[in-house]
Amino acid sequence: MSLSRRGLLAAGGAVGALAATSGCAEAQSGATVEQSGASVARSGHGSRVRTGFDRLAADGYAQLSGQRVGVVTNPTGITEDVRHIVDVMHADERVNIVAVFGPEHGFRGTAQAGGSEGRYDDPATGLPVYDTFGKSGQPLADIFTTSGAQTLVFDIQDAGARFYTYIWTLYDCMQAAALAGKRFVVLDRPNPVTGRAALGPVLDKAFATFVGREPISQAHGMTVTELAGLFNGEFLAKPVELETVRMSGWRRSDFFDGTGLPWVPPSPNMPTxxxxxxxxxxxxxxxxxxxxxxxxxxxxxxxxxxxxxxxxxxxxxxxxxxxxxxxxxxxxxxxxxxxxxxxxxxxxxxxxxxxxxxxxxxxxxxxxxxxxxxxxxxxxxxxxxxxxxxAKVRTMIDAGAGTDEVVGAWRGELAAFRAVRKRYLRY
Known part of the structure; x- marks a missing residue:
């Protein structure tokens, strides 16, 4: 049982317990893939930031060599010149993609909130597309096994909020991959609202749902590779064999429009x-x-x-x-x-x-x-x-509490989460 499950996020002595914990969970449970000698110079198309996929491709897909690959992605999984990564990898003989896995809204993004595209064969590539939405644990592990993939690659743009479901697709897929004995590679993209700070109340596990599986703050201020390290080190009962491919050129103070990367709506109601x-x-x-x-x-x-x-x-x-x-x-x-x-x-x-x-x-x-x-x-x-x-926000507002009083009520739990979070920051 991890420290977090024993109440690490409670205020008070929890922070002290964190300070005494040694080691890096990401180093223990997987490797952070770095491109040797990579610089933060601008790439040929003018973007200052190079995504995890850009760096994976520049390295000749070495991390995927000899593997049957399944890709968890949606319309945001694009290159700097707005080609979809599945199309790019499918056309490259160095990569053997055998399946695609779509989250809420679907692989091609046609479904509204609370919907998905179901199981189908992608018309563009002929690849089988499996639906992950609403699935977790052993049923999702069985889907990964059925697909024949040995390594799963995750590449989806997040929005920076605990209740944006793609980070819990990441969590569920990591958990299922561990159950199915699969490698898991997470390709990083920017947190569009910066990675400067964690804000807001921290989830009480009694209220866990698909809009919040584990005790993180409402605005987490992390990238998906950082979250993957946090999930693996603090919350997953069985850690997955994890590798992460970080960005180059991204700074924690960057808003999305400062990255030079193209924006694709991650969901129908996240247009900009x-x-x-x-x-x-x-x-x-x-x-x-x-x-x-x-x-x-x-x-x-x-x-x-x-x-x-x-x-x-x-x-x-x-x-x-x-x-x-x-x-x-x-x-x-x-x-x-x-x-x-x-x-x-x-x-x-x-x-x-x-x-x-x-x-x-x-x-x-x-x-x-x-x-x-x-x-x-x-x-x-x-x-x-x-x-x-x-229930605290609702009951406090109903009781007549003002903004300062409500915000003050989560100060201790947020401080404890920030201490946890700090261990997993990679930029």
Whole structure:
């Protein structure tokens, strides 16, 4: 049993326990693949950052030599010149791809939230595509075995939030690969909202779901290779044979538009890096009866409901939250909540990304929405508890707590998680 499962993330003595732990879990359970002599100079197409796939390919796919390869990916698994990595590797005789595995929304990204593409043969390559969505443990391990793959490669763009499901696809696939006796190679991509800090409440395991399997913070501030090391070292009962291929040229302070890499929407309602910037806070509105902006061109930046007027924007602006202003907004979602109805609310305008705190902002918007709109309600299934990782946020806001009080309630657990996280940072 790992330290984390014995309560490592509790405040107090947990941090001291971490300091006494020696060794690097990534070094113990797998190797970090580095390209010898690689520089951080700009590549031929002008991007400052080279992704894990770029470096894997530049090294002649040496880590995949002689292996039957399965690839866990979606439309974001692209090269710098926007070719899909599956197409590139399938056409290269040095790589033997035998299967593709699609997450939520599918390998080619045609499904909406909570959906997938199912099992089919990819028309472009003829490769069998297996569906991972909603599958974990032995059933997923059996799929990996059926596929005939010996090594599994993961390459998906994350959005930086605990409840964005691709990191739990990573977790589930690592767990299943360990059960099936497969190698697991994770190719890194940037955290689009920087890797500067972990923010927000830490998941209570009693509230674990596919939008949060393990106790990490709401905005984790890590890349997928760093998360893979964390999962393997702290949470997986049976660690997988893990290798990671890091980026070159990426800095923890980089927002996505500073990388020079092309953006592909990781999911239908994550159209731009600006969406990712606010998502770890405003996705909390999925747990309310307000629209989180699905069905508009600015999901998670537009929030609202029938009957809301300018009082909400005024109350939010009066808080003086750093880096953001709120505009009184009216919109008509084309699907999801309030489909076809004109509703009122706010639009977030982030004017200083460096000082902006998305999680604190999300809490402040919940607090002010409840205080200014009499129709405010949580979703009947208390989905907000799954998103925030416990019942504390909901019950504190219901009891009249303000933003500072709610944010202060997770200070200890966040400090403990940051100590865990620090051990797995690789940039």
């Amino acid at each position: 890096p600006d969406t990712a910037l606010v998502y770890s806070g405003t996705c909390l509105f999925e747990g309310t009866n307000l629209s989180e902006g699905r069905g508009t061109t600015r999901p998670f930046e537009l929030l609202g409901a029938e009957g809301i007027d300018r009082k909400w924007a005024e109350a939010a602006n009066a808080l003086g939250l750093p880096g953001v202003r709120f505009r009184e907004a009216y919109f008509a979602p084309t699907f999801s909540k309030f489909q076809g109805k004109t509703i009122g609310g706010v639009q977030l305008h982030v004017h200083d990304r460096k000082s902006y705190d998305p999680v604190r902002t999300g809490i402040a918007l919940l607090v002010t929405a409840k205080r200014t709109w009499s129709g405010f309600a949580w979703r009947p299934d208390n989905w907000i508890d799954k998103l925030t990782g416990s």
